[in-house]
Amino acid sequence: MHNPDHNPWQITAEQEQxxxxxxxxxxxxxxxPAGNPGIYGKVHFKNLAIGVLPLDADMNTYLVGQFRFPLNQYSWEIPEGGGIIGVDPVESAKRELLEETGLKAGEWIELQRMHLSNSVSDELSITYLARDLQQFEAEPEETEQLVIKKVPFAEAYQMVCNGEITDSMSVGAILKAKLLMLEGKL
Incomplete structure (x- = not known):
């Protein structure tokens, strides 16, 4: 019988690259697991990946557009950033939402936790739904050249369905929110 807690991989050596x-x-x-020697590379992330799906009273959301260096392409996504491990992730989400959009939220709901690329990394993401929004001044970091776009949630959902939003945290958060809407839980 398969034991899901048993690790079939044996490490014989490791070297930081x-x-x-x-x-x-x-x-x-x-x-x-087959008993043969091999190598495995692992990318360890030193922070949490934090994402926020802001949703206003009129069912609009706010997308962030920016050029993503690793992809060498432009990306539309929910507000996202890093959260220090050991700090309440919702506090990191509040900081990211304000930095990138200038929004503050009165209500925070955790949508999901997911591993972003479990074949090569241990990166954990936590996404939140932010409601009861108020507009303030955005405070982007120097590495961010952002465009903020307010769109109806239905349009953001269609952007996911059409492949216009490909960022995994954004896709996951938007699909989870759509599912909650269909179930009458949101």
Whole structure:
């Protein structure tokens, strides 16, 4: 019988390949589940990935557009950023929402937790639904050249369905919110 708590991978050696303030890359020499030797690379993220789906009283949301360096392309997504591990993630979500959109929310609901690329990394994301919104001044970081677009939630959902939004946290949050709407829970 399969035991889901049993790790079939054996590590025989490990070597750090790269380290910076955000990530660490380690190469492992392993014995794989079939009993054969191999290697496995792991990207360890030093922060949580935090995402916020703002939703106003008229069922509009706010998307952030920016050029994403790793993809070498423009991306529309929900407000996102890093959260320090050990700090309440909702506090990081509040900071990111204000930084990127200038919005503050009176109600916060955790939508989901998911691993973003479990084949090569341990990055954990937490997304929130932010309601009861008030507009203030945005405070983007120097690395961010952002365009904020207020759209009806239905349009954001169609952007996901049409492949115009491909960021995994954004896709997950928008689909989860749509499911909650269809179930009458939102």
């Amino acid at each position: 790269y380290d910076n303030p955000w990530i660490n890359v380690t190469e492992y020499k392993v014995i794989n």
